[in-house]
Amino acid sequence: MVYELHNESDPEITNIEMDSRKVEKGNLFICISGENFDGHNYVGDVVAKGATAIVAERMVDTTVPVILVSDSRHAMAILSDEFYDQPTHKLQLIGVTGTNGKTTVTHIMDTLFQNQEKRTGVIGTIEMRINNQKYPVANTTPEAPFLQKSFAKMVDEQVDSAFMEVSSHALEMGRVRGCDYDIAVFTNLSQDHLDYHETMEKYLHAKGLLFSQLGNTYDKKKQKLAILNADDSATTELKKMTAAQVMTYGIQNVSDIMAKDIKISGKGTEFKLKTLKGMYDVKMKLVGKFSVYNILASFSAGIAAGLDEHKMVETIEHLDGVPGRFEVIDEGQPFTVIVDYAHTPDSLENVLTTIGEFSEGDVQVIVGCGGNRDRTKRPIMAQIAVANSDYAIFTSDNPRTESPEQILADMESGVEDQSFTSITDRKQAIETAIRKAKANDIILIAGKGHETYQIIGDKTFDFDDREVARQAILQQNHR
Numbered sequence: 001m002v003y004e005l006h007n008e009s010d011p012e013i014t015n016i017e018m019d020s021r022k023v024e025k026g027n028l029f030i031c032i033s034g035e036n037f038d039g040h041n042y043v044g045d046v047v048a049k050g051a052t053a054i055v056a057e058r059m060v061d062t063t064v065p066v067i068l069v070s071d072s073r074h075a076m077a078i079l080s081d082e083f084y085d086q087p088t089h090k091l092q093l094i095g096v097t098g099t100n101g102k103t104t105v106t107h108i109m110d111t112l113f114q115n116q117e118k119r120t121g122v123i124g125t126i127e128m129r130i131n132n133q134k135y136p137v138a139n140t141t142p143e144a145p146f147l148q149k150s151f152a153k154m155v156d157e158q159v160d161s162a163f164m165e166v167s168s169h170a171l172e173m174g175r176v177r178g179c180d181y182d183i184a185v186f187t188n189l190s191q192d193h194l195d196y197h198e199t200m201e202k203y204l205h206a207k208g209l210l211f212s213q214l215g216n217t218y219d220k221k222k223q224k225l226a227i228l229n230a231d232d233s234a235t236t237e238l239k240k241m242t243a244a245q246v247m248t249y250g251i252q253n254v255s256d257i258m259a260k261d262i263k264i265s266g267k268g269t270e271f272k273l274k275t276l277k278g279m280y281d282v283k284m285k286l287v288g289k290f291s292v293y294n295i296l297a298s299f300s301a302g303i304a305a306g307l308d309e310h311k312m313v314e315t316i317e318h319l320d321g322v323p324g325r326f327e328v329i330d331e332g333q334p335f336t337v338i339v340d341y342a343h344t345p346d347s348l349e350n351v352l353t354t355i356g357e358f359s360e361g362d363v364q365v366i367v368g369c370g371g372n373r374d375r376t377k378r379p380i381m382a383q384i385a386v387a388n389s390d391y392a393i394f395t396s397d398n399p400r401t402e403s404p405e406q407i408l409a410d411m412e413s414g415v416e417d418q419s420f421t422s423i424t425d426r427k428q429a430i431e432t433a434i435r436k437a438k439a440n441d442i443i444l445i446a447g448k449g450h451e452t453y454q455i456i457g458d459k460t461f462d463f464d465d466r467e468v469a470r471q472a473i474l475q476q477n478h479r
């Protein structure tokens with residue numbers, strides 16, 4: 001990478017930091033010019049705190065060494081990878097991208113690999129885990145300094161395989177540049193994040209970067225592999241973008257790993273799993289066709305990594321769900337309450353269709369849409385909620401700095417009939433649905449899943465759909 005060095009000297013660097021608020025003595029500070037802040041404005045502050053060198057895109061007034069580059073984020077990814085001695089070359093790295101299912105697939109893989117004596121690491125929406133020890137993360141796919149530091153920790157802790165969610169934002173911003181993926185998995189593509197990517201073509205292009213970054217190697221022992229969903233139309237494009245070998249999975253289209261004869265009930269799913277080696281009868285607690293896709297993606301990665309197929313099938317039979325994904329809240333009440341992280345049109349439709357396949361009573365859905373995110377998905381999600389339920393309550397998700405009422409108005413604009421009500425306060429919305437519920441009804445509380453907070457304005461409040469639902473059930477004595 002081309003750079004220009006000013007104030008030359010050779011200071012010791014203790015860490016790489018991009019946020020002035022976190023700088024400590026001896027750090028290399030990287031100035032990022034973002035949408036809300038410009039890191040170049042904090043150089044005085046960080047040098048006063050002990051930063052010993054600066055990476056910047058324009059000259060800044062300081063006496064410590066300054067490395068001028070044309071793209072700070074690009075430089076940050078390369079420097080982070082080098083600083084931690086290229087940790088991803090020392091473990092098997094599996095990246096998962098797609099609109100829905102990344103968290104679920106990485107968690108399923110983690111269990112499959114651990115049950116075959118592998119030491120594992122996971123990085124994604126819920127947390128980072130290294131051999132089951134949990135650490136908080138700020139983003140689904142963290143920025144390069146945190147990411148590479150985490151991989152270095154995994155290497156220190158003798159992790160064999162790491163599974164990471166790779167978001168389209170991260171790919172577009174180059175957060176994962178330098179990551180040496182062995183396997184890249186694609187779940188699916190449907191509408192989300194058009195506030196950031198603008199069009200579905202650009203969104204697909206961002207996802208495709210994972211597969212072009214996968215590259216190829218002529219070293220047979222290190223063969224790179226793209227695992228693609230044969231039933232998703234984006235796969236045709238992704239195949240063209242990668243030089244790696246391709247393995248496919250699917251239910252409809254002919255693929256390497258297939259599921260057939262799927263039977264879905266409220267208690268779980270049964271299907272036949274066909275691999276190149278054999279056919280297995282699978283019975284699992286996970287519900288819905290989308291869960292079968294998640295199993296196929298995870299199973300394919302297990303095969304690619306040389307796991308035993310019979311043992312994987314056994315593990316799948318005992319798999320519990322992922323927190324906040326189709327999580328059933330059972331306080332002994334005579335109706336079913338499900339908390340799910342569906343926050344895109346496609347995931348909401350999938351979950352509601354799945355519920356529709358086994359519901360005996362009425363289906364109520366409580367749903368909102370996040371603020372400072374894709375506005376165009378709001379009317380679509382509202383329409384899907386109404387079309388696939390007996391009654392819908394629109395409420396706030398994380399409104400962030402947008403007006404909650406405006407978000408609700410955006411949702412309402414997608415619906416013509418009146419089988420919904422809007423209740424801004426999420427707790428009140430959940431309590432209302434639970435009060436209305438009759439025996440055998442199903443209530444779906446969608447959008448926030450595992451989240452234990454709600455962001456309103458610039459404040460974060462404690463809020464957990466699962467707890468709020470539990471309390472509402474107990475208070476209303478529905479037992």
Ligand SMILES: CC(=O)N[C@H]1[C@@H](OP(=O)(O)OP(=O)(O)OC[C@H]2O[C@@H](n3ccc(=O)[nH]c3=O)[C@H](O)[C@@H]2O)O[C@H](CO)[C@@H](O)[C@@H]1O[C@H](C)C(=O)N[C@@H](C)C(=O)N[C@H](CCC(=O)O)C(=O)O
Pocket residue numbers: 018019020021031032033034035036037038039042125138139140141142143167168169170196
């Ligand atoms: C669109 C997006 O992803 N933006 C991210 C991006 O923002 P940005 O480039 O505009 O940066 P900025 O906030 O203006 O700050 C610029 C620089 O000034 C620095 N700064 C800022 C303030 C200060 O006092 N001192 C200081 O040094 C910041 O650390 C940064 O280096 O870089 C920031 C620093 O890391 C992120 O906080 C911010 O994430 C925002 C908050 C966000 O909400 N991102 C979401 C959409 C996201 O990334 N989501 C994906 C997952 C989505 C999915 O799974 O579907 C994710 O991977 O999590």
Ligand SMILES: Nc1ncnc2c1ncn2[C@@H]1O[C@H](COP(=O)(O)OP(=O)(O)OP(=O)(O)O)[C@@H](O)[C@H]1O
Pocket residue numbers: 098099100101102103104105125140165187188290291293294324325326340341342343346347348350351449
């Ligand atoms: N394969 C799938 N296809 C469609 N919908 C799915 C699939 N898997 C899960 N879902 C739905 O999407 C929701 C989110 O699942 P998950 O958290 O695994 O996705 P994600 O891709 O990690 O999301 P995020 O982009 O927020 O990180 C689930 O609660 C479920 O409703």
Ligand SMILES: N[C@H](CCC[C@H](N)C(=O)O)C(=O)O
Pocket residue numbers: 140343369370371373397398447448451
């Ligand atoms: N990774 C997604 C999560 C959305 C979750 C939803 N609860 C919201 O806050 O919009 C995003 O950052 O868009």
Ligand SMILES: [Mg+2]
Pocket residue numbers: 102103104124125126140165
């Ligand atoms: Mg996720």
